[in-house]
Amino acid sequence: MSKADLSLFTLFPATREQVLISRRRTFAQWSGGTPLEKYLARDAFLEQFDHSANDNLIIWVLAPRDDPKTLDFACSCETYRRKVVVVSSEDGAPKLREAIGYGIASVYTPPAKRQHGYASHMLNLLHWVLADRNILSVDKFPAEWGNPPSPAHNTGDGILSVLYSDVGPVFYSQRGPSLDRSFTGWVAQGSIMTSFQLNTTKDIAPAEESDHEWKWMSVEDNATFFEHESERMKEDALQTSPEIGLLFTFLPKNGIALFNIQRTVCFSDDLSPSMPSQIWGVQRTDDSNSPFATWTYDIRVPPFALVVTRIRATKATFPNLYAKILEAARKKEVEKIEIWNLSKELEGVAAELGGITASREEHIPAVKWYGPESHDKVTWLFNEKFAWC
Numbered sequence: 001m002s003k004a005d006l007s008l009f010t011l012f013p014a015t016r017e018q019v020l021i022s023r024r025r026t027f028a029q030w031s032g033g034t035p036l037e038k039y040l041a042r043d044a045f046l047e048q049f050d051h052s053a054n055d056n057l058i059i060w061v062l063a064p065r066d067d068p069k070t071l072d073f074a075c076s077c078e079t080y081r082r083k084v085v086v087v088s089s090e091d092g093a094p095k096l097r098e099a100i101g102y103g104i105a106s107v108y109t110p111p112a113k114r115q116h117g118y119a120s121h122m123l124n125l126l127h128w129v130l131a132d133r134n135i136l137s138v139d140k141f142p143a144e145w146g147n148p149p150s151p152a153h154n155t156g157d158g159i160l161s162v163l164y165s166d167v168g169p170v171f172y173s174q175r176g177p178s179l180d181r182s183f184t185g186w187v188a189q190g191s192i193m194t195s196f197q198l199n200t201t202k203d204i205a206p207a208e209e210s211d212h213e214w215k216w217m218s219v220e221d222n223a224t225f226f227e228h229e230s231e232r233m234k235e236d237a238l239q240t241s242p243e244i245g246l247l248f249t250f251l252p253k254n255g256i257a258l259f260n261i262q263r264t265v266c267f268s269d270d271l272s273p274s275m276p277s278q279i280w281g282v283q284r285t286d287d288s289n290s291p292f293a294t295w296t297y298d299i300r301v302p303p304f305a306l307v308v309t310r311i312r313a314t315k316a317t318f319p320n321l322y323a324k325i326l327e328a329a330r331k332k333e334v335e336k337i338e339i340w341n342l343s344k345e346l347e348g349v350a351a352e353l354g355g356i357t358a359s360r361e362e363h364i365p366a367v368k369w370y371g372p373e374s375h376d377k378v379t380w381l382f383n384e385k386f387a388w389c
């Protein structure tokens with residue numbers, strides 16, 4: 001298939017009409033059997049929350065330079081602006097700073113426009129609107145691509161961007177900010193998942209603890225809890241200070257983790273929204289460092305799953321915490337429980353309880369670091385489901 005003359009195209013923030021066309025297009029790929037009205041209602045519903053509001057969400061289109069508002073644009077994607085915490089080591093002491101990172105989602109080219117290089121070009125250009133150009137290690141925009149795109153309001157200040165690839169690890173790694181392939185695109189990192197199949201997993205009785213020590217968490221509980229948990233994660237990040245290179249993590253506060261709950265919203269035929277569960281986590285209430293797990297449900301397309309968004313446990317506390325997660329999963333009648341990047345020390349305990357830890361083929365996390373450090377020196381800490389977009 002011949003490639004288009006890509007220098008004639010550039011990246012624009014979508015107009016409202018283009019946003020709606022983009023969503024109608026992606027319906028074919030991601031509706032999972034939901035009728036169009038409900039699929040569109042969900043996207044409109046999600047726009048009100050912190051994760052997307054105030055221009056945190058921008059939908060980008062690749063369109064002809066001379067017709068930026070066309071409804072026949074080549075392809076589109078979404079970006080979400082969020083805070084990121086970076087820990088580096090300076091003179092042997094760990095140093096923490098806050099910066100801006102972006103999550104990229106819904107990269108989509110309609111079937112009739114595929115294989116012309118459009119998505120690749122959109123991704124190449126995306127670095128130039130997301131990255132802080134003062135730190136972008138490539139200093140020159142390739143002349144072959146014409147003039148550089150302009151950042152939108154609330155973009156152009158990123159230290160990094162991440163995405164979750166559903167097309168393997170290679171495609172995105174080759175979409176860098178330059179024609180020089182030594183400048184990489186998004187590099188896959190941390191796609192390990194522990195899963196428990198509920199039809200082959202035996203229930204376990206929580207040992208030596210009565211039920212009143214545990215509290216089921218509502219959506220509201222999650223919201224307040226993640227404020228506190230974000231502070232603890234910063235402290236943990238400092239304790240995990242890197243011997244070489246850098247660590248970064250997103251934080252679950254500011255609506256980041258809640259997005260995973262809110263997007264499970266269901267709509268009745270008159271398009272009234274409702275949540276599919278009252279329970280979104282469990283915590284032991286003994287003290288502020290108690291174990292907990294928060295989760296979302298993947299119940300659009302079978303096999304249905306309870307997916308843990310964030311977990312805190314030790315080898316000793318994991319079995320009882322897992323028993324509570326299993327109890328919630330059984331109540332919801334899902335087929336499996338998934339936990340992303342469970343810590344190495346917990347993998348063995350999970351295996352004893354029937355968990356299988358392996359590389360995930362879907363939603364492969366990948367990072368583009370815009371600073372001068374090479375990607376093998378950049379580690380994504382707490383690379384768990386809560387940060388997914």
Ligand SMILES: CC(C)(COP(=O)(O)OP(=O)(O)OC[C@H]1O[C@@H](n2cnc3c(N)ncnc32)[C@H](O)[C@@H]1OP(=O)(O)O)[C@@H](O)C(=O)NCCC(=O)NCCS
Pocket residue numbers: 029075106107108109110113114115116117118119120121164165166167168171
């Ligand atoms: C993936 C997608 C965005 C590519 O769009 P496009 O405009 O055709 O992309 P380009 O022409 O720039 O590049 C095509 C490349 O994508 C690769 N690609 C497309 N689908 C792929 C898949 N499922 N797995 C791996 N690679 C894939 C092609 O092999 C081709 O690679 P090549 O250049 O080495 O031959 C498009 O196929 C699409 O919208 N697919 C459905 C939605 C989707 O899966 N989006 C990605 C979510 S992470």
